[in-house]
Amino acid sequence: MIELQAIHKSYQVNGVAITALTDVNLHIASGEIFGIIGHSGAGKSTLIRMINFLERPTQGKVIVEGVDLDSLDDEGLRQFRQGVGMIFQHFNLLGSKTVSANVAFPLEIAGKSDKQSIDKRVDELLDLVGLKRHKNKYPRQLSGGEKQRVGIARALANHPRVLLCDEATSALDPQTTRSILQLLREINERLGLTIVLITHEMDVIRTVCDRVAVIDSSRIVESGPVSQVFLHPQHETTKRFVQEAEHFPAEDVSLTLDHAAQKTIRRLTFLEDTVHQPVLSRTAREFGVDFSILGGRIEQIKSMTCGQLTIALEGDQARVHDALAHLASLGVTVEEVTL
Numbered sequence: 001m002i003e004l005q006a007i008h009k010s011y012q013v014n015g016v017a018i019t020a021l022t023d024v025n026l027h028i029a030s031g032e033i034f035g036i037i038g039h040s041g042a043g044k045s046t047l048i049r050m051i052n053f054l055e056r057p058t059q060g061k062v063i064v065e066g067v068d069l070d071s072l073d074d075e076g077l078r079q080f081r082q083g084v085g086m087i088f089q090h091f092n093l094l095g096s097k098t099v100s101a102n103v104a105f106p107l108e109i110a111g112k113s114d115k116q117s118i119d120k121r122v123d124e125l126l127d128l129v130g131l132k133r134h135k136n137k138y139p140r141q142l143s144g145g146e147k148q149r150v151g152i153a154r155a156l157a158n159h160p161r162v163l164l165c166d167e168a169t170s171a172l173d174p175q176t177t178r179s180i181l182q183l184l185r186e187i188n189e190r191l192g193l194t195i196v197l198i199t200h201e202m203d204v205i206r207t208v209c210d211r212v213a214v215i216d217s218s219r220i221v222e223s224g225p226v227s228q229v230f231l232h233p234q235h236e237t238t239k240r241f242v243q244e245a246e247h248f249p250a251e252d253v254s255l256t257l258d259h260a261a262q263k264t265i266r267r268l269t270f271l272e273d274t275v276h277q278p279v280l281s282r283t284a285r286e287f288g289v290d291f292s293i294l295g296g297r298i299e300q301i302k303s304m305t306c307g308q309l310t311i312a313l314e315g316d317q318a319r320v321h322d323a324l325a326h327l328a329s330l331g332v333t334v335e336e337v338t339l
């Protein structure tokens, strides 16, 4: 649905080129929640703003639903942007207008003038975001979470197919962040809307996204399904983001290294069915091997529970090998641990 092909973006500042994006290639599928995570200055805002052509690439193509955005004239781009809603970190509401008037605004901009149908659509949207009783208030009378709900209602006014979220929860406390992320999930499921979000928090990615791209110094350094990237991070930047997001950090395996000498150390990842079954103890019994647990954690990724255990196996080497192969055949991911 959204294709970024070989994107390069640089800004000219006082005659000096500042590179914001280098050779970015991304494919975002229809109906998914796609997250882009990176530190400050990595290029996230530039990247998300490419998708509605608020920023144009210096090189490369942006193709949305088969349309090369560069081929659109001003009117074509205006119409295209009506199909792409956007929400912002600081909400960007009009302070002089009520909640209702803020939500009605994009409908009026799109040329709708029938007051009755505008009012009906505004009511529908305020109902969707749970703000009906605040319709006559002004933004200054709302909490941060409520303001973002107005932002979401406004962004959805013209039935967009894509919603872009620019650090939409960064100004909110953890509990309000959870409620806004929950709302985004509901909207994604109920309306089938494609959502692209940028954030610097792995927790946001883990809670709502299906897939993620990690951006570092203008380049995408890693991407894939959230469970894959979160549980098996490859790039140093990704590893640091994951560490920051671990609620129960894995025990420092090196502390127990002395005890583990001469043993086979592996990290096991349990997903889906294998989380709920005693696969490890059964395998140990069946193959006649012993294991001790060096570290472990349980994580929630979107609606999936995942477990990871680092274990040291003892026993005959051939049996250890067969036991690990058996675990792998049951769907457990088995990785070597380099200490």
Ligand SMILES: Nc1ncnc2c1ncn2[C@@H]1O[C@H](COP(=O)(O)OP(=O)(O)OP(=O)(O)O)[C@@H](O)[C@H]1O
Binding pocket: 011, 012, 013, 018, 019, 020, 038, 039, 040, 041, 042, 043, 044, 045, 046, 047
């Ligand atoms: N309009 C601009 N003019 C000049 N340089 C810019 C402009 N916008 C962004 N940059 C530069 O491009 C690089 C990427 O910036 P960008 O805002 O995309 O990063 P970011 O990951 O969104 O950071 P943050 O989270 O701090 O907003 C930075 O070096 C930034 O200084």
